[in-house]
Amino acid sequence: MGDSGFEARVEQALADAGLRRNFASAMGGFAARRLAVFPDAAALERLREQGAAARRRALARLPELLEELERALVGNGIHVHWAETAAVGNRIVLEILEAHGVRRVVKGKSMVSEEMHLNAFLARHGIDAVETDLGEFIIQLAGETPSHIIVPAVHKNRAQIARLFHEKIPGTPYTEEVAELNAVARRTLRRMFREAGAGLSGVNFAVAATGTLCLVENEGNGRMCTGVPPLHIAVMGIEKVIERLEDLPPLLRLLTGSATGQRVTTYVNLISGPRRAGDPDGPREVHVVLLDNGRSAVYADPELRATLQCIRCGCCLNHCPVYTRIGGHAYGTTYPGPIGKVLTPQLAGLERAGGLPFASTLCGACEEVCPVKIPLTRLLRRLREETVRAGAAGGAGAGALERLAWRGYGLSAQHPRLYRLLFACGRWLGGLMPPVAALERWGRAHAEPRFARLSLRRLFRKRGIPDA
Amino acid sequence: MPEHARDRILARLRRAPREAQPPDDAATPRAPAPGGEAAAALEAALAAMRAEVQRLPREGWAGELRERLRGRGLSSLLYARDTPWAPALEEAWAAGPERPPALVAWEGTVEDFRDRLFVADAAITRAEAAAADPGVLVLRPGPAEPRLLSLVPPVHVVLVPGERIFGTLEEALAGGGFTPPLPANLVLVSGPSKTADIELTLAFGVHGPRELLVFILE
Numbered sequence: 001m002g003d004s005g006f007e008a009r010v011e012q013a014l015a016d017a018g019l020r021r022n023f024a025s026a027m028g029g030f031a032a033r034r035l036a037v038f039p040d041a042a043a044l045e046r047l048r049e050q051g052a053a054a055r056r057r058a059l060a061r062l063p064e065l066l067e068e069l070e071r072a073l074v075g076n077g078i079h080v081h082w083a084e085t086a087a088v089g090n091r092i093v094l095e096i097l098e099a100h101g102v103r104r105v106v107k108g109k110s111m112v113s114e115e116m117h118l119n120a121f122l123a124r125h126g127i128d129a130v131e132t133d134l135g136e137f138i139i140q141l142a143g144e145t146p147s148h149i150i151v152p153a154v155h156k157n158r159a160q161i162a163r164l165f166h167e168k169i170p171g172t173p174y175t176e177e178v179a180e181l182n183a184v185a186r187r188t189l190r191r192m193f194r195e196a197g198a199g200l201s202g203v204n205f206a207v208a209a210t211g212t213l214c215l216v217e218n219e220g221n222g223r224m225c226t227g228v229p230p231l232h233i234a235v236m237g238i239e240k241v242i243e244r245l246e247d248l249p250p251l252l253r254l255l256t257g258s259a260t261g262q263r264v265t266t267y268v269n270l271i272s273g274p275r276r277a278g279d280p281d282g283p284r285e286v287h288v289v290l291l292d293n294g295r296s297a298v299y300a301d302p303e304l305r306a307t308l309q310c311i312r313c314g315c316c317l318n319h320c321p322v323y324t325r326i327g328g329h330a331y332g333t334t335y336p337g338p339i340g341k342v343l344t345p346q347l348a349g350l351e352r353a354g355g356l357p358f359a360s361t362l363c364g365a366c367e368e369v370c371p372v373k374i375p376l377t378r379l380l381r382r383l384r385e386e387t388v389r390a391g392a393a394g395g396a397g398a399g400a401l402e403r404l405a406w407r408g409y410g411l412s413a414q415h416p417r418l419y420r421l422l423f424a425c426g427r428w429l430g431g432l433m434p435p436v437a438a439l440e441r442w443g444r445a446h447a448e449p450r451f452a453r454l455s456l457r458r459l460f461r462k463r464g465i466p467d468a
Numbered sequence: 469m470p471e472h473a474r475d476r477i478l479a480r481l482r483r484a485p486r487e488a489q490p491p492d493d494a495a496t497p498r499a500p501a502p503g504g505e506a507a508a509a510l511e512a513a514l515a516a517m518r519a520e521v522q523r524l525p526r527e528g529w530a531g532e533l534r535e536r537l538r539g540r541g542l543s544s545l546l547y548a549r550d551t552p553w554a555p556a557l558e559e560a561w562a563a564g565p566e567r568p569p570a571l572v573a574w575e576g577t578v579e580d581f582r583d584r585l586f587v588a589d590a591a592i593t594r595a596e597a598a599a600a601d602p603g604v605l606v607l608r609p610g611p612a613e614p615r616l617l618s619l620v621p622p623v624h625v626v627l628v629p630g631e632r633i634f635g636t637l638e639e640a641l642a643g644g645g646f647t648p649p650l651p652a653n654l655v656l657v658s659g660p661s662k663t664a665d666i667e668l669t670l671a672f673g674v675h676g677p678r679e680l681l682v683f684i685l686e
Contacts, residue, residue, distance in 0.1 A: 026667075026668055029668055053490050053491070053492075056487075056490045057489065057490050057492060059487075060486075060487045060488070060489050060490060061489070062481050063478050063481040063482050066477075066478065066481070067478070070474075075649075076649065076650075076652075082472070082473040082474035082477055083473060084473045084476060084477060088473065132675070133665070134663045134665040134666070134674055135663075135665035138665065138666075151664070151665060151668070152665075153665055153666070154668070156666075157667055158666055158667050158669075161666055178666045178667065178669040178671055179671050181666055182663065182666070182671040182673075182674050185674065186673070186674055186675060189675065190586070190675075193675075194582065194586055209648070210648045210649075210650050211650075212650055218661070218662050218663060218664075219661055219662070219663045219674045219675045219676065220619060220661040220674070220675035220676025220677070221674075221675040223615075223619050223655065223675075223676060224619065224675055224676075227615050227616060227619065227653070228578075228616065228620075238477065238481075245641055245646075246638065246641070246642070248641075249636070249637040249638045249641070252637070253602065260664070263513070263601075263602040263603060263658075264602040264603065264604055264656070264658045265658070266517070266657065266658055266659050266660070266661055266662055266676070267655060267656065267657060267658075267661075267676070268604070268655065268656035269653070269654075269655055270650065270653070270654040270655070270656075271652070271653060272649070272650040272651065272652055272653070272654070273652040274652060275652060276610075276611075276651075276652050278610075278611035279609075279610060279611055279614075279652060280548075280574065280576070280577050280578060280581075280611070280614040281577065281578035281609075281614045281615055281616050282578075282609075282615055282652055282653060290477075292473075292477045292480075296477055296480035296481050296484075297480070299480075299481055299484050300480070300483065300484040300485075301484075302484075302485050302487060305484075305487075
């Protein structure tokens with residue numbers, strides 16, 4: 001593994017009974033709720049086809065659509081900025097805030113801003129970025145990062161949150177009442193919404209035809225961040241663009257149904273500009289930062305491009321046998337779970353993250369539930385191949401011994417006599433596995449492989465089934 | 469190499485191999501569904517999201533609304549003065565004896581009104597359209613109606629004209645008059661503000677209104 005901390009974090013997560021309980025119960029609930037909101041399998045399949053087609057259509061014309069989006073946004077009075085890297089994106093946000101003399105910004109949930117490490121960057125420049133989504137607010141108080149794309153504080157239970165609020169928010173008594181904890185957050189953040197000089201948000205979909213930023217949410221903090229302060233800055237990956245407003249309803253159904261099992265979120269914000277002449281409220285300025293940060297390189301490969309279809313619903317996380325056991329933090333990446341294992345090596349490079357695609361059973365559960373039909377297992381296999389070929393990530397899964405073993409197997413598979421001889425040896429000596437490090441490590445979590453006493457050929461013959 | 473980040477990003481995207489354009493099979497939205505059925509379906513969907521839905525007769529709706537808001541412990545109800553339905557509200561509130569909730573008009577811009585807005589109990593707006601599937605109201609704030617009326621006070625009262633209820637969101641967006649250029653802000657609302665961020669336990673009114681009272685005008 002390139003990231004040698006990964007295995008240690010996995011071990012740690014697996015040994016943490018509390019963490020595993022928190023994840024197991026939450027993820028099981030999500031899977032059940034998704035099924036309840038999509039009871040008709042055939043209808044769901046049609047909807048997934050529709051959603052996947054909308055995303056593929058948009059990606060097929062990505063450069064043209066981005067230009068169309070830019071024209072429409074500018075026509076709506078929205079300022080458009082382009083950033084090739086996270087560092088440049090951060091710099092752009094900082095410059096806008098400094099030009100307006102803003103010291104505190106209220107933030108709606110945005111995974112792209114996590115990818116940019118925007119909060120830490122702003123803090124270094126004396127600007128306080130306050131997370132207002134309840135889950136994000138909780139983990140910001142705890143000084144942690146999200147462990148899930150949709151429910152960032154899912155790894156915490158109410159007792160942990162009660163202690164956190166009691167210790168970090170002055171004048172808060174210890175309470176495990178969820179309603180009371182919510183009320184504490186509401187009181188604390190209301191003041192911030194009212195006084196903040198700017199609001200920051202992500203974007204779920206950007207509609208090229210109308211120059212509209214679409215933001216889905218349940219709490220109303222997104223509306224607060226984009227509607228109360230005089231300045232709104234939205235950050236988005238360049239892949240988030242869709243062609244037209246008509247693509248939105250099916251994508252919204254897929255996003256909310258797959259994410260939380262909701263038919264629709266409480267609020268869907270469609271923002272097409274700053275306060276217009278005569279409007280009594282709304283921000284006076286709206287800015288959009290279009291972030292590349294490696295996406296155009298992903299786009300360059302026709303197979304890997306499918307990664308960019310993702311609508312960040314988190315459904316592949318909820319159904320992944322690896323994610324549901326180790327949780328989001330073990331990955332050590334902004335985007336965890338199956339989509340993270342595919343996206344991160346492409347954004348951060350195989351050297352740093354090429355080991356991640358190996359942390360998968362290739363069971364395909366992720367692909368089966370993906371609302372926009374990203375071929376996740378194919379992409380995982382492709383990235384494994386690339387990692388091995390590049391000898392990257394410390395040669396994960398490709399030690400000299402393993403390479404030798406596979407080469408031997410390949411040779412024997414082409415020579416039937418050699419094959420029979422090799423496997424006869426296996427049956428005789430199978431109990432005496434050489435104590436090599438790779439096998440020992442593998443053996444810690446797996447039962448020792450045992451060779452059958454009779455080969456399949458012999459079994460067939462014994463039962464009188466003739467050779468083909 | 470192009471000088472601007474924009475041009476460099478677009479150039480990289482253009483250099484990528486082209487894919488055949490996938491077929492475009494967008495369904496053409498149908499005409500608005502007949503009011504009655506859609507209204508019942510909308511009512512059920514909103515109720516499932518914990519909104520409270522009631523019907524009001526078109527004739528004398530404002531007086532009836534005032535009656536129904538009594539006894540809810542609301543001290544004030546904010547409204548926007550320049551809307552077509554404001555005169556009916558003013559008339560109904562002027563008609564009877566003074567009692568809560570008091571009808572309070574939004575004044576000026578948010579900069580002038582912010583302090584009063586953040587202490588108000590309730591506010592009333594109208595929905596421009598609604599869709600039975602998936603059960604959303606389409607709010608269209610603008611010069612006549614501030615967007616924060618439907619967000620900041622803990623109780624949001626919303627009027628939905630029966631003839632503006634469509635079967636699906638596709639139909640509502642296509643038939644509801646939402647043609648470009650779109651207003652600066654459109655919001656779809658399906659219920660009171662909620663969160664499940666603590667142990668996935670559902671709680672209402674975390675940042676937006678904790679109660680959504682929907683009145684369908686028949």
